Amino acid sequence: MLTLDQATYDAIVAHAKRDHPDEACGIVAGPEGSDRPERYVEMVNAAGSPTFYEFDSTDLFQLYKEMDANGEEPVVVYHSHTATEAYPSRTDIGLASEPNAHYVLVSTREHGNNEGPVEFRSYRIVDGEVTEEEVTVVPELSAR
Numbered sequence: 001m002l003t004l005d006q007a008t009y010d011a012i013v014a015h016a017k018r019d020h021p022d023e024a025c026g027i028v029a030g031p032e033g034s035d036r037p038e039r040y041v042e043m044v045n046a047a048g049s050p051t052f053y054e055f056d057s058t059d060l061f062q063l064y065k066e067m068d069a070n071g072e073e074p075v076v077v078y079h080s081h082t083a084t085e086a087y088p089s090r091t092d093i094g095l096a097s098e099p100n101a102h103y104v105l106v107s108t109r110e111h112g113n114n115e116g117p118v119e120f121r122s123y124r125i126v127d128g129e130v131t132e133e134e135v136t137v138v139p140e141l142s143a144r
Contacts (some may be wrong), residue, residue: 001134002076002102002122004028004037009137011040013118016080016106019045023053024106028076029067036141037075037102045079052091053079076122078104085109086119088130096125102133 015024025045028037047054086105107119124131
């Protein structure tokens with residue numbers, strides 16, 4: 001199960017809507033081994049594409065250096081789908097390299113001009129196996 005605070009959930013959805021019709025992407029970092037998504041990091045889709053996302057390699061390298069220095073790891077890796085459901089594509093599954101991460105997909109296919117609902121789903125992807133998990137949004141994460 002993925003537990004997100006309301007502010008992080010809202011930030012991910014807002015990013016997905018803002019970048020539509022291109023895919024949005026980002027990471028939520030947290031303390032290593034904690035499964036606590038604490039630090040929202042909006043990334044640039046270097047592909048600038050409505051059907052594919054790619055983290056900018058320089059930005060990603062810098063983020064991993066920061067996470068390493070802070071004792072963090074990617075707890076959530078998110079991106080949006082602009083024309084399809086919020087389910088990992090074959091490409092998404094192939095790129096899933098963080099076995100402990102929650103892979104969040106937000107579909108903006110129904111929202112048009114920033115109107116309408118989005119579909120927000122989370123998965124674990126390990127060795128090509130996709131397992132959907134429940135998402136719980138809380139006002140704020142409880143103290144450690």
